[in-house]
Amino acid sequence: MELLKQRIQRDGHVKAGNVLKVDSFLNHQMDVALFGEIGREFYRLFAGDGVTKILTIESSGIGVACITAQYFGVPVVFAKKTQSKNIDGEVFTSRVESFTHGRVYDIIVSKKFLTPADRILLIDDFLAKGSALSGLCTLVQDSGATLVGAGIVIEKGFQGGGALIRGRGIRVESLAIIDAMDDETGAITFRE
Ligand code: 5GP
Numbered sequence: 001m002e003l004l005k006q007r008i009q010r011d012g013h014v015k016a017g018n019v020l021k022v023d024s025f026l027n028h029q030m031d032v033a034l035f036g037e038i039g040r041e042f043y044r045l046f047a048g049d050g051v052t053k054i055l056t057i058e059s060s061g062i063g064v065a066c067i068t069a070q071y072f073g074v075p076v077v078f079a080k081k082t083q084s085k086n087i088d089g090e091v092f093t094s095r096v097e098s099f100t101h102g103r104v105y106d107i108i109v110s111k112k113f114l115t116p117a118d119r120i121l122l123i124d125d126f127l128a129k130g131s132a133l134s135g136l137c138t139l140v141q142d143s144g145a146t147l148v149g150a151g152i153v154i155e156k157g158f159q160g161g162g163a164l165i166r167g168r169g170i171r172v173e174s175l176a177i178i179d180a181m182d183d184e185t186g187a188i189t190f191r192e
Helices: 002-011 032-047 062-072 130-141 161-166
Strands: 013-015 019-021 052-057 078-084 091-095 105-111 120-127 146-156 170-179 187-190
Touching: 002 032, 002 146, 002 170, 002 187, 013 130, 032 062, 032 120, 032 146, 032 170, 052 062, 052 130, 062 078, 062 091, 062 120, 078 130, 091 130, 120 161, 130 146, 130 161, 146 161, 161 170
Parallel strands: 052 078, 052 120, 120 146, 146 170
Antiparallel strands: 013 019, 078 105, 091 105, 170 187
């Protein structure tokens, strides 16, 4: 998505440790007009797939997921991060290793909100090593719902998550795929 790539080039900052900071438009301050274009693009890609629900993970996936859901006319469910050890049986749960914080979380979704009748589209802001998306896939699998695919705003293609998830036969559509970035020069190279 050209508009998104231009915005990343203009306002993104490459930090040490392969972190791309996009907090002026994506995950701190949010450019809602840009989110509208992102949602429209996800709708174009998945409109024919009978999506009944969008699933994301708190907190930075929620904004994009909500705007996208308006195009599909479906609800959004977000997986909650928790560190509590005693999770009751009324939730689906999975384990996620945080790329940005280096911690391990359990993520949970109430069993009320994912059912075998659902066709789920996963949405997230970033795909790096694939732990967050993998955790969401597990929740969907455990619920018996159908996984339609995943829509990712920015994939860092050099960190292996995309290859991992696509290798499991899951459709992943990323609107911008970064092949390389350099925190010394600030250069960002996109996949064509
Ligand atoms: P993964 O689980 O694929 O390794 O990482 C995905 C999660 O980590 C995303 O939900 C996102 O919140 C966060 N993340 C990964 N890489 C970056 C990055 O370069 N910049 C920012 N801002 N968040 C990232």
